[in-house]
Amino acid sequence: MVDIVWFRRDLRLGDNGALAAADQDVVPLFVLDPVLLTSAGGVRRERLLASLRSLDSSIRESGGAGLLIRRGDPVDVLPAVAGEVGADRVLVSGDYSPFGLRRDRRVAEALSVAEVAMASRDTPYLHPPATVRKGDGGPFSVFTPYWRVWSGLSVPAPVQSSPRFVTRLPPDDLPSDAPSRHPPSDDRSLGDGAVGEAAALATLTGFADSGAAARYDDDRNRLDLPGTSQLGAALHFGEIHPRTVLAHVGADTAFVRQMCWRDFYADVLYRRPDAAWHNVDRRFDALPWRDDRSQFDTWCAGRTGYPVVDAGMRQLAQSGWMHNRARMIVASFLTKDLLLPWQWGARWFLDHLVDGDVASNSLGWQWCAGTGMDPSPYYRIFNPVLQGERFDPDGAYVRRWVPELAHLPGRAAHTPWDQPTGYDHGYPRRMVDHARARDDALDAYRAVKAARERATT
């Protein structure tokens, strides 16, 4: 008999608990689910296919026949492949997204009919959902107490494995856009780093050894510096496991806290799957979001007239990635300055970010919008000019992504309205007045709060 290792968001061979659990010949399988392929943004779809090519090569290099790729609903594909290759077990790393949980339940059921076991032997997290609990056993809803418990747990060590891949596979069922066996060697480096396990390890060692990890607390907010890890997409696709990341950066850096946020948001979404698209705090359903598609389009296009907002939105559109600080700035602008629903922004991010992940994305947006658990206070409204001047002090980030402002020197790039030549190259005027928009947002949030208080008395 053989084990099928069904790859999903763990596209690597090293530090892979599902692979390590295999004790028979391994058939490595990936299922191209049309539902997922059409819902993922183009950038992430392309990244996925490139990552699959990389995984396929790695399997061949370690003596196997390559990665078996089938197209279809996993509920049909898994039992079919199990029958073809004579497998009695399917090993996976757990997928805790609402979609993944639902799918895996259905697949396990379909497999059990065929008397094939499905076993989850790893997760994409350091401490997966439902494992970090309060003293009374309940789940946390505030980050800091979660962090206190999380950081006191022992750090899991990377997992070793030496799987025996089968040397013969049944034929692939490749769609026209699937990875070919002999891909062109021009895999684009999408947004935050080159693709695949080896590239992720190289990015990680660069981050750890260059001192960037040690400077992370200071530099991660700087829009104009390579201060972030650039590992978001690699972690999203599981080209690298956070265990391996921690083993390199050490357990005491500010970066570790970000790993904890990743686990925390996965935990929150696990027990509140509706949080993906609905306010965690339903009392905020009363917020008077506007319904202005034209303003939304202006935001998407990076033509708001606020340089740092537009730089962020254009970085996203052009590279598939946006600096985390910029994500907060543009999110604050959409929800507070324009009073447009956070779901619109979250959808746009998911469609365009190479590292887009439902848990971190939706809950991050809810934090900005003030509708989540443990949210930002409603009066915390980012001033796009101050944020730009603080985190892009020389205007380099703006000039890089907004060519109409490339002629403005230094921090003048943040205030084209104060420069005599600020609008000479077609940069748009400010779509709203921030000071007034801020007052409007405060009024709107205060009104919801007042209504809430009336309702409770």
Added chain:
DNA sequence: TTTTGAGTTGTTCGA
């Protein structure tokens, strides 16, 4: 049960 301390990432105003 009650109490106590604390809460990712900001901005503005006035001294």
Added chain:
DNA sequence: GTCGAACAACTCAAA
């Protein structure tokens, strides 16, 4: 320019 206070009370988590 720099600093502290106000924003506005509310909820969580633990003792």
